[in-house]
Amino acid sequence: MELTGSQIVMECLLEQGVDTVFGYPGGAIMPVYDALYQYGDRIQHILTAHEQGASHAADGYARSSGRVGVCFATSGPGATNLVTGIATAYMDSSPVVFITCNVNEHLIGKDSFQEVDIVGIAMPITKSTYLVRDVTQIADVMREAFAVARGGRPGPVLIDIVRNVTLDSCEFESLPVEEHAGSGRLAALLRRASHGLEAPEVDPADIEQLLEMIGAAQKPLVICGGGVVRARAEEQFREFVEMIDAPVAITVMGGGGFTSMNPLATGMIGMHGSQASNHAVDRCDLLISVGCRFSDRVGLQFNTFAQNAKIVQIDIDRAEINKNVETDHHIIGDAKVVLSLLNAQLRDARGSEGGTYNHKAWKDEVFSFPTETEYDDGNGTMTPKQVLRKMAEILPAQTVVSTDVGQHQMWAIQHFRFCHPGQLITSGGFGAMGFGLGAALGAKAANPDKTVLHITGDGSFRMNCNELSTEEHYNLPVITCIFNNGTLGMVRQWQHLIFDGRYSQTTLDRGPDFVALANAYGLPGKRITNLDELEEALTEALDLNTGYVLDIAIDSGEMARPMISAGQHVTNFLID
DSSP states (O other), X not given: OEEEHHHHHHHHHHHTTOOEEEEOOOSTTHHHHHHHHHTTTTSEEEEOSSXXXXXXXHHHHHHHHSSOEEEEEOSTHHHHTTHHHHHHHHHTTOOEEEEEEESOGGGTTTTOTTOOOHHHHHGXXXXXXXXXXXGGGHHHHHHHHHHHHHSSSOOOEEEEEEHHHHHOEEEOOOOXXXXXXXXXXXXXXXXXXXXXXXXXXXXXXXXXXXXXHHHHOSSEEEEEOHHHHHTTOHHHHHHHHHHHTOOEEEOSTTBTTBOTTSTTEEEEOSTTOOHHHHHHHHHOXXXXXXXXXOOHHHHSSGGGTTTTSEEEEEESOGGGTTSSSOOSEEEESOHHHHHHHHHHHHHHHHTTTTOOOOOHHXXXXXXXXXSSOOOOTTSSSOOHHHHHHHXXXXXXXXXXXXXXXXXXXXXXXXXXXXXXXXSEEOOXXXXXXXXXXXXXXXXXXXXTTSOXXXXXXXXXXXXXXXXXXXXXXTTOOEEEEEEEOSBOHHHHHHHHHHSTTOOXXXXXXXXXXXXXXXXXXXXXXXXXXXXXXXXXXXXXXXXXTSOEEEEXXXXXXXXXXXXXOTTSOTTOOSBO
16 A cells, blocks of 8 residues: 555554654654544554653653653754653663654755754664665664664664655555564564674573582672663572572662562662672672673772672673673673573572572671661651652552652662562663653553652752643653752762862752642642651552652751762772
8 A cells, every 4th residue: 555654654653563652743743743643543642841751751661661662753953852861761771762854855964944963963872773765765664673672682763754755655565563574674684683683692601601600609699780670581580599599789770670678689789889789799709790781880990890709791782791890701692591591500400499509608798788778767857768668668569660860769779679670760871860750651651550659859850840741631640759858969969078068059949849830730749748748648649540749858968878989999988
């Protein structure tokens, strides 16, 4: 059948099983939105308040569901407003397809109204980019883009289509997604594997070598990274660490890959890692990292990191091996596949009951250190731990939590209980303030039957509070909890500890009144000063099943503890 380029975009979205798109229209992409009008009964579009909100929403949709998120934007400023969201998805390996439209082809390169080279801008922060100048290429590019986004190490892809191509017509034949690998340019791409569409095949010799290293270790430690979450390998990971009886440190991106309630969990690792995790990595004799890229927030001082250990890195992306920390052994492959192979060998070697490794003395040593920060609860103000434990107590166990970036982010990861992949949604690698509310809305759209909690700070919330209009209009009930300490807390903390208390431009002694703001958007809100008020408000929010904003009073001097200065040794705590 003959379709316009815009209609082909819609048909390809349907092929991929896309049911929701986030975006914001404009001149260049108007033909696509005209086609969307015809497909409105099959594809839901959520109009956000800002393109950046749409980008984060598509990302939150992807992270919480494991499916590919989709985002639309127009040319020029519409496209550039996506850049922070694209970079966030790229740093955290989140599969999102961004579709923009540019000016008509004869205007390309002429500094035309709302023209920008978004392909060139996005190239360093995507897995792949495409500029489509021929209507006959749209179907192949769309199919390829989704395969690239979800394949191998996931990540964002950008498709930019010149406006006249969205109006041109050509023959289109629908093709089920399971047949895409055998068609045209995508088949050739798969054969070349130039975009990492398939996880590398695991070398059995690598598995054998790691098993030998495990057998020789007396003090093993395992790191649960974001790769465990992306691969949805939580069961394989749990079985592995329990069979080898090893403590587990969890990265920011690994939250939910291994439940923090498991007795082997030592807490977060790195700059704000627990004493148990950081001392364990310094004292272990074997460190097995699964899906962790050893960023500077984990590795800190790379040349002394795990200085007493043989280091093993398991990762799907060969480029991450030895990039930051030199390894003694590595295995390239999907976390679920590698762990399944290891578990099968361990079961075969040690019987059907799963093995007899026992590292009690080592675990006793590790857990002699605290796994999370203890607070003085007797000073009359709520502590972050009290607030988060009350939230975890009242909210359903499957609650999805999105955060912005700052002290509240660290407190949430330290003290809320994350038990499954997709439960924690946070900007780990890029650290984008303003990420949280858009991501929460995307998570709610993907998981309408789950409670979604947005944990933010008063600084971060100012950057995305316009999306309350999206929340109210589409009835996407998210509970927003603002840790309001009247300051840019994490920056103030550094100013206090490192810059001798010179609080330059971090005091937020200004509006808005967040409760009044919520009311202005048609949502209820409450100011919270004690735990009884918090419990009452959370219960009311659950009963109403509507968007709700809680403005929670936190002392401005409260810090995210522990803390190690950037580039310092992993146990050199500035504060504990």
